[in-house]
Amino acid sequence: xxNKEDLFLHSKPAKILVQLNNPTKxxxxxxxxxNVDCTYSHAVRTIQNLEDYDLIESEKKGRKKELKLxxxxxxxxxxxxxLLHQLR
Amino acid sequence: xxNKEDLFLHSKPAKILVQLNNPTKxxxxxxxxxNVDCTYSHAVRTIQNLEDYDLIESEKKGRKKELKLxxxxxxxxxxxxxLLHQLR
Numbered sequence: 001x002x003n004k005e006d007l008f009l010h011s012k013p014a015k016i017l018v019q020l021n022n023p024t025k026x027x028x029x030x031x032x033x034x035n036v037d038c039t040y041s042h043a044v045r046t047i048q049n050l051e052d053y054d055l056i057e058s059e060k061k062g063r064k065k066e067l068k069l070x071x072x073x074x075x076x077x078x079x080x081x082x083l084l085h086q087l088r
Numbered sequence: 089x090x091n092k093e094d095l096f097l098h099s100k101p102a103k104i105l106v107q108l109n110n111p112t113k114x115x116x117x118x119x120x121x122x123n124v125d126c127t128y129s130h131a132v133r134t135i136q137n138l139e140d141y142d143l144i145e146s147e148k149k150g151r152k153k154e155l156k157l158x159x160x161x162x163x164x165x166x167x168x169x170x171l172l173h174q175l176r
Contacts, residue, residue, distance in 0.1 A: 010095065053095065
């Protein structure tokens, strides 16, 4: 039986958004991949997707791209966070 | 480009749960299939899934099975409803 989370959610994009709402983490693709337990290339692709929908924005910091939520992304992240908690 | 809903959610189970949180509708599989725009057999399978996770319970009413949310199902339905609204 799948877990309840997978019944309703595509968990990687959901977790990436929730992760970015956590101000204590370093918000780079490589860190995010590690924290949500997916490959770097999957994380990069998903992040690009989330940027295309204006839920994330990025800023070049030297060789790295720092990611942060847009206002819309933050709202959705908060609801997803509650939902993930309920589905645990 | 997919819509934002499909980026995060498996929309049929989410919509079925939200639908069942609407007290004005007749909560039978056939009605639900119609309201969330999926086939009867897909609705029945998804409903069975949601019952297996104790999010829905059912009661025989003559030849029909009336469906309602459990307390846990209702909580999740409310959060999903907010999320679907934000993703619109």
